[in-house]
Amino acid sequence: MNNILSAQNPFFEQYQTPHETVPFDRIQTEHYEPAILEGINQQKAEIEAIIQNPEKATFANTVEAFEQSGKLLDKVTTVFSNMLSAETNDELQALAQKVMPLLSEHSNNITLNEKLFDRLKEVYNQKEDLQLTQEQHRLLDDIYDSFVRHGANLEGEAREQYRQLTNELSMLTLSFSENNLKETNHYQMLLTNKADLAGLPEIVMETAAETAKSEEKEGWAFTLHAPSYVPFMTYADNRELRHKLYLAYNTKCTHDNEYNNIDIVRKIANTRMKIAQLLGYDNYADYTLKKRMAETSNAVYKLLNQLLEAYTPTAQQEYQEIQDLARQEQGDDFVVMPWDWSYYSNKLKNKKFNLNEEMLRPYFELEQVKKGVFGLAERLYGITFKKNQDIPVYHEEVEAYEVFDKDGKYLAVLYTDFHPRTGKRAGAWMTSYKEQWIDRKTGENSRPHVSVVMNFTKPTANKPALLTFNEVETFLHEFGHSLHGMFANSTYQNLSGTNVYWDFVELPSQIMENFAIEKEFLHTFAKHYQTGELIPDELIQRIVNSSNFNAAYACLRQVSFGLLDMAWYTRNTPFEGDVRVYEQEAWKKAQILPVVSDACMSTQFSHIFAGGYSAGYYSYKWAEVLDADAFSLFKQKGIFNQEVADSFRKNILSKGGTEHPMVLYKRFRGQEPTIDALLKRNGIK
CATH class of the missing domain: 1.10.1370.10 (Neurolysin, domain 3)
Structure with a gap:
């Protein structure tokens, strides 16, 4: 590896940041490819060392050694894949088209490596005699099953066919995502007649005006991003325009x-x-x-x-x-069509319960909601959150928090990223920049760095970010995933945090949504952003009645x-x-x-x-x-x-x-x- 290149590339160093967090402020697009290539080479050498080990295959020299391989590659691809979702651009997407086939091929070279699989199989076949812990049993089963499920038992032409199909699939899924993001960003409905805005709340009109102004356009610009699309479909009186925006989104x-x-x-x-x-x-x-x-x-x-x-x-x-x-x-x-559903649903909800999202927004100012959600975790689990501006972030809107356990010990780093951008895909998700594991030699519990990413209502020139009730529920949902990551306490990274069965992973997130309609919880933070008035019990009851x-x-x-x-x-x-x-x-x-x-x-x-x-x-x-x-x-x-x-x-x-x-x-x-x-x-x- 070129020493000059190495000295300039932050991926090749131990991070000199709080808790060894990702030095986003130093990472440039040109750093990814050489780090990925070097990561592939390092893991190849690590795999070769496992295969060439003259000793009999054991859990330690084969299974654990494999689980610990590929640290550099994991380090760089974790950041790279997260940036493709949260802060992408044309250069990153072009690079993804270039490196994804290499990563797919590397993955296949591992799972289709017959000598490596033979050693794993040797350990697997004697697992009942090895006196393994529950966690070691689980790791061995998972790794062995993963190899089998990724073609290790295939032979001859079938192996080559598997390689070809998985390489094709990695490129197809990448293209699918990129097309979806670009098409979403590409569309805009610009309105210049104020009469077309009838029914829309003031905050929605302000946001649309600012979107237009940011592109040096006159009028009000509506997009297919949720904070723009959803309110328009819910409140706009103009059925023809609702139909137009609906078709843009759903085609x-x-x-x-x-x-x-x-x-x-x-x-x-x-x-x-x-x-x-x-x-x-x-x-x-x-x-x-x-x-x-x-x-x-x-x-x-x-x-x-x-x-x-x-x-x-x-x-x-x-x-x-x-x-x-x-x-x-x-x-x-009159027949209610899909572009009418949100509009008339909102009217009926208002009629039955005297309630709509705009009544609730003033009580859900983002900073207060953060206090409420973090406070809920503090009350349930005793953990605390402290913003640390010395931790680098990948965008100025992102905030980083140190999280401390109830005994005061450092538990995790949490990043929060709340608002839509052109480089961010739609939706909301939790992700990790570093998983948790326990060092087998020193016993050190290496703590996780997790992130929650959303597309919530932005602040305007006149108002702070005021969330809808649905956005509050989404925050609780993704925060539930982050707790699953932050509380992780496993020996092995492969079994840590959210590395669980896919139909189990939503339990920690969805259980948190239940708190959204609980008066005791809402009373901890839901205050009117102008008057400081606590959300009235009568309004909470309407939320409960309409739930x-x-x-x-x-x-x-x-x-x-x-x-x-x-x-x-x-x-x-x-x-x-x-x-x-x-x-x-x-x-x-x-x-x-x-x-x-x-x-x-x-x-x-x-x-x-x-x-x-x-x-x-x-x-x-x-x-x-x-x-x-x-x-x-x-x-x-x-x-x-x-x-x-x-x-x-x-x-x-x-x-x-x-x-x-x-x-x-x-x-x-x-x-x-x-x-x-x-x-x-x-x-x-």
Whole structure:
């Protein structure tokens, strides 16, 4: 390695920052590629050393040695992949197109390395005689299974076919994501007639005016980012413009331009099917679910069909009620279409409960919400948060906090990133820059660095960032994921924090959402940003009363996404048909609103085509069953009950993937979950 290059590249040094956090202020785009290439070379050498070890294969010299390999590569690719999501640009995306095939090939070179697999298999075959700890057993099983699931048992032509398919898949998913981001950023609806803004709240108009002004345009600019799109669809009186914006959003990546994802959807679904079949499975869902709590497609469909049966009658009533309201205003021939749903839902909610998002915004100023959410963790778990401006960040809007445990010891670093930018993908997520592990030689517990990334309402020239109630729930959700990362206490990085079964990972996040309607919690922070008045009890009661408003429709919407996901990944023959038609057929049982023939979800459904939720979107509903059942214990004992919180931390949040999730859940709850608590919470039962 060139010493001059090494001296200039921060990835090649031990970070000289607080807690060895990423020195974002020193990292340039040109640093990634040489660090990735050197990381690949270093891991190759580490793998070769394992293979060439003349001693008999043992857990320490093979399994642990493999688990500890690739530190430099992990260090640089973690930052690189996170920046592709949170702060990307054309140069980074071009580099991704260049290095992703190299990374895919390197990964294949490891899992298809016969000599390495032989040594792992040697240890695996004698595991019952090795007196391993529970965690060591889990690590050995996970690594062995991972090799098998990534082609280690394939031979000859099948191995080469596997290489080719996985390389193709890595490029397809990257292109899918980039197209989605670019198409989202590309669209703008500029309005110059103030009459077109009728119905919109002042804060929404201010934001739209500032968006236009930032691009030296006159008028009000609306985009497909959630803080712009959602309020427009909810409040704009102009139906024609709602229709226009709806179609722009729901036809993303279907147009005759360079961002079209239709053929990419086909190719991703077909490539995953071929990989699964190459590995001996009938379809990709069978392959994926083998390492999930659900285990089989039948179990997933059983849950989705249970929810369909339980919620459909109520969802149909909800639609009819909104249709009736709309017809009172528009006449008996009026049909509520998808671009009318949010608008008339909001009107009905206001009529029934005297409540809408704009009434609540003044009580949810972002700084106060942060105090509330951090304060909730302090009250439940005794942890504290201290902003540290010496920790470098990747954008001026990002803040970094040191987190301390109840005994005052350093626990983690938490980054927060709240607002939309052109370089940030849509949605909200939690991620890690460094996982937790325990050094086997020194016993040092190396603590994690985690980040929560959102796309919340921005401050304007006249107002601070005032969140919607939905954004408060999203904050709690992602913060729940971050607690799972921050409380991690595993020996091995591979089993640490959120490295759990995908249909279990949403339990720590979704359980936190339950606090959003609890008066005791809201009273800790929800104050009017101008007057300082605490949110009135009567307003909280309206939030509680309305908490199940359109709950059945919302459930079926999630079920429809689960059905669509399963339809793509239970296929055992290649798909060459019409993506829109296939989609409409796949989820028709869960559709309550009239079908819009031009709309297409699949072409922008990053969760299942570019994220980790392929054959896994059902996980949100699966985990909702868990979180409703789990939170019922908090409700029973008190929402701030220390005993319950300590048990949740000890048995769920700190354990990561060290044991099977159902074992952990039953240890916390004392029983397996049933759907009853969810039905009761949603007012269905």
